[in-house]
Amino acid sequence: MTIQATGRPTDTRDDEPQEPATPTTPEVRETRAPATVRTRDRLLASDPGHVRLALASRAAVSLALSLAASAVLAAVLGLAGTQAIIVLVLGAVLTMITTFTAADPTPGGRAITHVSLPVAMLVGITLSTLVDKHRVLSLSLFVVVMFAVVWVRRFGPRAFACGMVAWMGYFIALFLQLSFAQLPTVLLAVATTTVLLLVIALVLVPQRPARRLRRMVDSFGARVRIALAEHRDPALRPSWRRGDETARDRAVLRVNEAAVLVDGQLAIPGSLAAPARAADVRAAVIRAEAALSRALDDTDDVAAEQAVTAALADLDTVLDDDRAGRPRPDDGTGEPAPFTPAAELFAGFLPGSAITVGPMVAPEDEAQPGTGRATGMLLSTRQACQIALAGGLAIALGDAVSGQRWYWAVLACFLAFTGTATAAETIRKAVQRTVGTLVGVVVALVVVPWLGNSTAVALTVILVALFVGFYLFRVSYTSMAFAVTLIVAELYEMLGTYSDGLLALRVGETALGAVIGGVVAVSFLPITAMRAERQARARLAEELRAATADVAAVVRGETEDGPGRPDLHARARALDAAVHQLALIGVPLSLRFSPGGARRRPTLARRLAAWVRCAVRVRALVEAALELERTRRSDPTVRHQRVGAATRAVQGLVDALAEGRGPGEHRHRAWDDGPDDVLTELSALHGALVALHEIDPQAAGEAPAAPEAPAPAVGKEAGVRGRVVDTDGSGLPAVVTVVDPHGSQRARVRTGGDGCFALDVPDDGWWQMVVAADGYAPYAGRIAGGTHDVVVLRPSRTARR
Incomplete structure (x- = not known):
């Protein structure tokens, strides 16, 4: 077999000379419109399932109603000034934490969690008020509470939520300087808010799993279309990604992230009318991903792009059939096995790194083979010890900075260990909280005095800040820290204690707590x-x-x-x-x-x-x-x-x-x-x-990976045009594949009936071309891209299979 090309060296495999073939005109490709990305697709892709939008909206609506109910309660009880503020703050804190943590997949589970959280909050508040007269005992008990609420995380999401609320109850009691005599008022405020939140969660704004699944599928389709468009026209990529050699792989990863979210949502009761169709939806999603991978192998393959569109349409059809109650098609494999998701979602989000780190640090009798060294200490116990030490240091050093506002250092330290599993994650979250607090203080120094002490304006700012913080929380924790700081500044303005020095002290205490958390994470029972x-x-x-x-x-x-x-x-x-x-x-x-x-x-x-x-x-x-x-x-x-x-x-x-x-x-x-x-x-x-x-030569080993082989240089795209012909010169249907030096497929096309093909490869360096035609020995040889190259292949006949 021989490759002949104009203007490029020739790479041969046969010693027998062959007559040069007459260059043929490449097949004419279908003209297509320029690649574009719709704004709607960008919006859908940015928030799969509208999970962040729903969370932020529910938080803002719940807080608005909670503040209104708390204000009515305060008026009924005849409370004013600081006493009324206490009722408002209790309702607001319980609302925010409940909105974020009460994420059970079923209405019954959510109802249980909604009732459990206020009980946990009252336990924390009661413990704090019982020892409020003894400062050393109060602070020491605070450390014990920190250890306990982190230790109980081993019992699942509800225990995690109850621990967070119990700790926050103790913290709020210290923050508001509550006394045991105020517990009846606290009980009424918490009970009123609990009833309201139950009504909101189960009646006013119930979760609709089927609608969320539909939106997640829409987000998946949007990411597929964006990946395809950006592959056709790299100028559509964000400016910081255009020179990134892994941009295509990152786009595929984003598509697959949406696919895994869909997979997790399929296991939520109520997502499908017929749960047995979960396997069908999963299969349709994977078929769409496979079609996308084939389309990304060749920029100019119109048929492959049409196959992607058809696969997405098939996915929509599967969902429509489920909604309409149509019977499942019989594929000859019988009833599907019980569906198990690849990842269990929490509040519509993928799980954190704890599912990988947890087995790694499990006791030897619980660890699976190959999970790494066992330490004899569960992840929750390890983190409980870390937060107890860090919390104690934050109390001591924070108190040295300010005897009244030390709790800000403890808050920053405690939250740095929440939702993290490694030392690097803890440091990252601590830094983000510090930066967010600093930015929030700078904004508050300008906005709060300018807005004045109008209650209506302050509440509007609080609701807007809360919405922004919850919406961007999963994108960057900095945004949540910024929103909370702005809310706190407005709260102090309402209390009449706002000052520039107070906000500066908040920055200092937060930075101190962040540093303590980071130091403890890397020096005491660290998980690197x-x-x-x-x-x-x-x-x-x-x-x-x-x-x-x-x-x-x-x-x-x-x-x-x-x-x-x-x-x-x-x-x-x-x-x-x-x-x-x-x-x-x-x-x-x-x-x-x-x-x-x-x-x-x-x-x-x-x-x-x-x-x-x-x-x-x-x-x-x-x-x-x-x-x-x-x-x-x-x-x-x-x-x-x-x-x-x-x-x-x-x-x-x-x-x-x-x-x-x-x-x-x-x-x-x-x-x-x-x-x-x-x-x-x-x-x-x-x-x-x-x-x-x-x-990655040692994927499972403990030794560091060897240096990576350099990625192939990618320069301007150059065309390779040619024809696969038989010995008599007639065209052959075949598959033409181009592979880079690392073995990754760069382009793949099927020839037409006349054997013609056309594909693009970067014009820097050599590339491996493989041609396979049914009933013929395959060809493999090196090519170099060139705008006017003509490649002629003559596979030799073999016995047909």
Whole structure:
């Protein structure tokens, strides 16, 4: 076989001379409109399921109604001045915490949590008022309370919420200087707010799981369309991403994040009219992702883009069928197995890094093999010890700075350990709280005096600030700290104690608490982010091993329908959830203010991109394997003789990753490509795994990864045009694939009936081209892009399979 090109060197595989073929005119591509991204898609993509918008709106509405109910209660009781403010503050605090933490998936569960939280708050307030006359005892008990409320987190989200509210009750009692004699008023305020919040949560603003699922699917579709448009026209990417070599992989990761959110939402009762359809929705989402991956392989493949649109339409059809109550189509596999989500959502969000760090630090008798060193201390116990030490130091040093406002240091310290699992995450949150407080104080120094002491204006500012803080909370904790600081400034204005010096003291105490929290996190029972990141990669390798083993069994025809049949879609989704854990844990490691963050950033980005590519190839392989299984079910005579070597090589590479070994002989391909999708996807996954071995050579080991191989230079796109012909010069239908030096597929097209093809590759360096035509020996050779290149391929005939 020979490649002949004008203006470029020739790379040959056969020694026999062949007559040069006459250059042929490439096929004419369909004209398309320029790629665009609609504003609506940007908005949908920014907030999957409108979860942040719903949370912020519910918080603002709940707070407005709570303040109104508290004001009425204060008027009925004849309270005024500071006493009325106490009622308002209690209602506001309980409302904000309940809105954020009462996130049970069922109405009954939410009702139980709504009743449990005020009880926990009253316990905290009562404990504080019982010892309010003895300062040393009060502060010492505060440390004990901090330890206890963190320790109970092991019992689940409701225990976490109750612990937070109990701690806040103790804190508010100190902040408002409540006495035991005021408990009846406190009880009335808390009870009134509890009843109101129950009415809001279950009647006025109930959660609607089916609507949230529909919106999450819409967000998924928006992210798919954005990824496709930005791939066609990189100028559509944000300016800070246009020169990023991992921009495409990040776009795919964002698409997959929405897909995992959909997967988690499917397990929420009420999301589907027929819960048995959850597997159908999952399958439709994965098919859309697989179609997207094929479209991203070639910028000019109109058919691939149309396939993406069709896949999204099929997903909508599945949801419409569920809503309309239409029966499930019979795919010949029987009833689906009980649905298990890849990730359990909390209030509509993906879980934090604790699900990876927790098993890593579990006792030896509870730890799973390969989870790392056991410490004999659960994560909740470890954090309880940390917060007890940090809280004690914050009380002592904060009191030295200000005997009245020391609690701000404790608040900053305590919240730095909330929702975090590694030392880097704790430091990141502490820094964000300090920055947010500083910005909030600067704004408050200008806004509060300008607005004056009008109660109506102050309440409006509080509600707007609360909405902004809750809406941007998951984007940046800095925004929440900013909003809370502005709210506190307005509160002090209403109390008549506002001053510039008071706000400056708040900044100082907050910074002190943040520093204490960071120092304790890195020096006392630390959990390093690097160790957690290695654990996440080890988990990824195991998930990859399980997924490829099940795919290999299906491809080889070793599975049977029934309860024991492997669920390839569930395997692929579990791998995706593990990828997102790696991405989450790596965030604080690459921050500019973290030591070595700027140096680690490129390494972490390339490593994550390599894992993302492997997950993409696994999803595409899953779809190809299931299509093969369907074909085999309708025609049992279908056989694929060449998949054995490919599956063995892929599994060998995955086993090496999981065991921290080099790829060895599995690095080299010992099979020829074919035109069928299974072999094509196996080859693509093999190339992605080889690249992963180069970038992340010790995925499961404790030693640091070796230096990454440099990414191929990407310059201006150059065209490669050509035709696949038989020995008589007639065109052949074939699959043409271009692979970069790391084994990652860069372009893939199917030729037309006349054998013509056209694709684009970067014009810097050499690229591997693989051509496979049914019934012919495959061709593999090097090419270099060039605007006017003409490539002519003559595959030699072999015995047809």
